[in-house]
Every structure is written in structure tokens, then in C-alpha cells.
Amino acid sequence: MSPPADRIVMKFGGTSMAGIERIRNVARQVKREWAKGNQVAVVVSAMSGETDRLVNFCREASPLYDPKEYDVVVASGEQVTSGLLAIALQAIGVPARSWLGWQLPIRTSDAHASARIGTIDTEALNASLAKGEVAVIPGFQGQTEGGRVTTLGRGGSDTSAVAVAAAMKADRCDIYTDVDGVYTTDPRIVPKARKIEKITYEEMLELASVGAKVLQTRSVGLAMKEKVRVQVLSSFGDPDAEPTPGTFVVSEDEIGENNVEQQHITGIAYDRNEAKITLTAVPDRPGAVATIFNPLAEASINVDMIVQNVAHGTGSTDVTFTVPGAELARSLDVLEKAQQEIGYAKLIPDTQVCKISVVGVGMRSHAGVAATMFQALAERGINILAITTSEIKVSVLIHEDYTELAVRVLHTAYGLDAEDAA
């Protein structure tokens, strides 16, 4: 007896769609799931490199291009691959048709080039799926209420897949990518890193935003909101064979039900894209800190970690904080212009830093996680430059030379090392 059929969304990125040979490979993977009796919608990216080509056309045409027309141009990449995948599916006996963003339609806000998905009509889609047809849907695109083409911003196809899964009430949304799941940390640094079977949306958000980039952050947020079960798995296995299970990104309830022995920590992430700024000898008076952070906030610069060292008896203080590395030059510019008002002595930038984050939902109910971290790093002589914490995360800033050492030490300290690895 065959298992009961599911409604599933399968999403394939640009690398999987790069050229007809690979598209044919994707078609076989889709056929495998469809042949089980599942109702299948496929969401596809443009061929890798194609979106860049189209974006460059727009920039060449005018650096100040109209985002409405930019969307018309760049949405074409996914239109091409969705038509081609439908053809490739039909060629191996799978009934399939493409549904462009405006055909379903996928309604979005009118924030062109970075639109947000509103509602997706599913009447026609459901009728097509019920007939046994595979629906091929271009990711990244939609249309406004007024009927103009929109795109969701780079990496938006993950979000399209989750939104389609939510709209069609799919049993799961499988994101096929070039890694076979989410790991406890970067396997290039820690060979003993383990693939995580199940991870909560919240943990995934923390891991993604601090460096373990597997899923687009917005797509995880949407999956959490809409309770879509997401699986990250490899697109490079034998297309006809049952794939190796990847990592499921699910709600905390599902984790709790299945994992009797909860782990405290799920993974260790690192992020080298932070920059540290220190202002020396800031007058130690009420409101001094506001004079630093107000102008940064007005410039929409996101400040992350903040440390304030009061030098006793001097009446002044050093203030240290981090900003995204890409915003460093702009931050320095803002702060130089505000020197008079802030009254600091020196402005010291430092890009040779790394943020290490320990993430886990278990942290909420278990004390000592932070203590373990500080002790493990101290034993190896790793100096902590700054600290932040959230309900499910503790992050520390260290000198970037210690990145790999710190990740390995913490991976072991929290008992994450795989037992069977060397």
C-alpha cells in the first residue's frame, strides 16, 4: 500500500536551473515526488547568472532606473526557467504547466524591486493540481493590485516557495539547494559538525542572520508566521532515488514532541561582516550616548553590540559598538560630522573582528549556557570584546584571528561534535 499522498512545494535555485541538462535533472526529481501520488507545485529561480545579467542591463540603461521597469526586466529570468521546466516535465510524461506571477496571481505590495507577498489566489492552482498536473511557478515575482510586475528582492524565490506552500496549505515545502541541510556549525571549520535533523524557525533565523546562510531570512520569518514546515535538502543526489532527508525547519511544538531529551544548544554561527567602532573620552554625562546613536539611527545604520567602559575619576568614558561592515564608511562619516556634539577624543574603527553566536531554544530554560561559553573561551586565552544576548542566543565579539579556534572550542564545549566523525 502506498502512503497517503501529500501536497508539497519543491523549490530549486539558480544553480539547479543553470542550463537544460540541469533542468532535466530537476524534472526527474519532480517526477519522483509526483509519481508517489503527491500534488506538486515547483517554484524555480532564474538560471544562475541570468538575474545579474538583467540587473546590469538596467544599471547600464540608467543608474537611476525606475524600479517598476527594472521589475519587468528582471522577472523575465524566472519566466524562462518556468516554461523550460514545464517542457522538460512534459517530455518525461509528467503533465505540467507554468503559472506566471500575474496568472495565479501572486499579489504583492507595490514596493517595486523589494515587494512583499500579500495574497495568492489558489482556485485555478488547486484545480490544476487536482487534475494531477504539476504547477511550475516562477519565484521572485508577483504583481501589484494595479497589475504591474513586481519582484521580491534578491533571494526572493525562497519566500515565493514558502508563500505558495502557505497558500495551498502544503504538507511541506522542500528547498533543494547546494548543501544537504543545516549544520551545527560550518563543516569547513569543524569537520565534526553534524547535520541538524530538526530546528525551530527561531533558531534558524538566528543562525541565518549570523552567517549560516542557507535560507533567505524573510522566507524563514514567513514560514514561522504561516507555520509552513520547511525542509532544506540537497539537489545533487540521484534524481530518481529517494533523497537523503535534510534539515526540517519547524515549530517548537514539533521539536518538543519528538525530542524527549532536549539539547541546550542547536548550533554555533559566526559572522565576519561586522565592524567595531570605538569613541574615546566621551564626556560621562546623561544623554551622551544618545548623541552618538541618534545620528546613526537617522542614517538607518543598524547598531548591534554596545559596550561602555567608565574610566573612574576622569569624568569620561569609552564607547564601543558594532555596525555592519558595509556601513562602516558611512558610519564614520556620520560620527565625524557629529564630533562637536558628541565631544569624543578619537574615533577608532576596527574591521578585524568576528561575532560568534551560540543558538538554541533550550537556552530559555537552562542557566549556565553563557557561563560555559565565557569559560571555554577564557581557557584558550580568547578575549571577549563585546557581548549581546537574546532569548535563544548568546553572541560575543572576538578578534577575527580566533574565529576558527573559538568555533571549534564551543562546538566541543556544548557537546555538538559528531560521535562517528574523526
Add this chain to the structure above:
Amino acid sequence: MSPPADRIVMKFGGTSMAGIERIRNVARQVKREWAKGNQVAVVVSAMSGETDRLVNFCREASPLYDPKEYDVVVASGEQVTSGLLAIALQAIGVPARSWLGWQLPIRTSDAHASARIGTIDTEALNASLAKGEVAVIPGFQGQTEGGRVTTLGRGGSDTSAVAVAAAMKADRCDIYTDVDGVYTTDPRIVPKARKIEKITYEEMLELASVGAKVLQTRSVGLAMKEKVRVQVLSSFGDPDAEPTPGTFVVSEDEIGENNVEQQHITGIAYDRNEAKITLTAVPDRPGAVATIFNPLAEASINVDMIVQNVAHGTGSTDVTFTVPGAELARSLDVLEKAQQEIGYAKLIPDTQVCKISVVGVGMRSHAGVAATMFQALAERGINILAITTSEIKVSVLIHEDYTELAVRVLHTAYGLDAEDAA
């Protein structure tokens, strides 16, 4: 005082749209017309080479590709160029927006990959033009009643331009191309060939279908039906300067009004893509000819010129006719299979032939056109293998070696040579 403003359609082909530099050049040409106060809609092709690239993707994906999905893929080429031209126009201060086939919409039949245009909604388009916006419309594409993407077949952008011009009741439809007009004959053969100022739709159809390929035949037929004034002109002049007038393709009424002294002959065309077939010793009995042409008609092979030579006293006849060169192999196959029924002795193919056509609306009211032709060719010893005539055309089949000589002799005989040329 400025002249009263017109409503015009400007159409640019793939060569003019190949790359951002050329698209910027097109934008300047559009600005020139718009700045006069004209209401302007622009119809664009894909970048040259792009449609071939997309067609090849489809063929690679499956030789038996679904034309519905093929249309989704190949329509993207014009989508890209319409967005880019809108951006390039905005960059030089011209308000512009793209209108995709499904946005206007341009409704077509559901004959995917070779759809025919039905109706075009102009409400939104007219409102946009009235605001002074330039409308940029991708050629070649439309949508079915059911909302699926269609394309019109290769070269369909000319037809799109004429259809848009008809729908918006444009004063004229300017087709910018890589020649500066329609000539009395091929200037590579006859340096004294003259650019024709005005030509009727009917003459243009005859000239186009026999070799002078400037406009897609379907677009001329549609222009005739909808009475759209078409101008063929060069896209390679100074984009900011008033362009040199090209050739107007108009109704016979307009020609009659303006040309008091009507010319008998408008142009001379030639076509090397015909093949001659001779069947020898066909029994000379009623119905014999039908046994030849019925099987060819059933195979959808178009027979053009027919000559029947009765050999006195033998009770048999030779039958000679022409078919398109590309259909020769299939024609021979059909005729070999029907040999029993037809009863001919030999089947003699000949591809070394050329059809020369003399075209002119004046022919209808003037006798002697054919006589002049036969005499001019006979004086040079050019043997006529077959003849056909229509209301505005006399065509003869000759050995292809005499093509250039025949065209030159006839160009002079009908008084078409330019006076100022060498």
C-alpha cells in the same frame, strides 16, 4: 508655429535593440518625435540573437515542446527590451512605461507560437498617451482569452506594430529598419535603383512575397485591411535629426491623389527560392493534370507557375510547374509515389531557375506591360520557361544565370532608372 501633433507608432527591430548603447540611440529617436508633441507608442523586438537563444533552449528541453510553454519562454525577450527602453527614455527626461501583451491586453487566437491578433484594448493606453507618456510595447506577444501567453511567429513584431497603430487609430506606423526604404529593385544588382516614395499595400505584398523582404507579409496584409499608413525608414541616421523620409506604404487612393502622372510599373523583384519540376510524357487525357496536383495539394505543397506542352500526335504531354525550393524533396517524394496513377515517363527537377516579377498597380489599366517584358528579354536572348500573371504583376521563370541581366534590362525597359545615378 508647430505642426499639429500626430498619433504615431514607431517600431524598432532586433538589430536596433541589440545592447544598451543601441537602445539609448532608439530612445533619442523616440524623444525626437515625442518632443514635437506627438503621442507616441513604441513597439520593440528582442535583442537580435535573443529569440534564437530562447528557441534553442526550448528545442533542447524537448524537440516536441509544448507551444504554450514555448510562448512563455520566447516572449521574455521582448519583455526585457521594453523595460530597458522605458528606463532609457526616462533617463533622458521622457515619461515612459512598458505595457506587456497581457497588460493592455493584446488579445490573440490560441494558436500558440503563431497566434493571430484579435482585439487590443486601448482605454488604458489612450489615457497614458493623453498624459504625454510614451508607451513601450513588446512586439511579437499577446495573450489568449484564457490568459495564457502567446507569440505571433517569427517577424511578428511588424504585425504587432501595425495592429497597435490600427487600434489607437494612429496617423502612421513608422517601421525603423536597416534599409532606408523600399527600392524599385535590389540596389546590389541595379545601382540605378530608386527609393520608392509611395507604394500601395498590394504592390508591397507582391514585392515582399517575391523577394524584396523589408516588411513581414502578414503585417502588410493587416495594414491593408485596417488602412494603416506604414512608413519604412532607416534606424541608423543621426537620432536627434529629422530622419530622411523612407517609403510610405499606403492605399491606392492616396497614391492616385498625389501622383498625377501614374507610373505603370513600381518595381522589379526576383526570387531564387523556386524549383522547377517537369513530368514528361504524361498521357494527354481528361483529368491527367488533376492526378498530378491533387496529391501535391493534399501534402500542402504550394504550386505556383504551370506550363503544359502538348506534343502533337503523341497522345502525351510534358507538364512543368514550380514549387518552393524548400519543398522540392517532399514534392518529388509525393510524385514518385503517384507515378502509377499519373503515368508519366520521367520526373526532372531543376533548381537553377529564378522568378522575375514586374509589379505595378498601373498595370491594371495599361496594356502592353507583358509585351514590353517579353520583348526586352528576347532581345537579350533570355529564354522564358514559364509565366504567371495577376492583376498587378507579371512573373516569368528564367535560368538563374540570367537573373541580374534580366533585372537590369527590365529596370531600364520600364523607365525605372534613377536619372542622377551613374
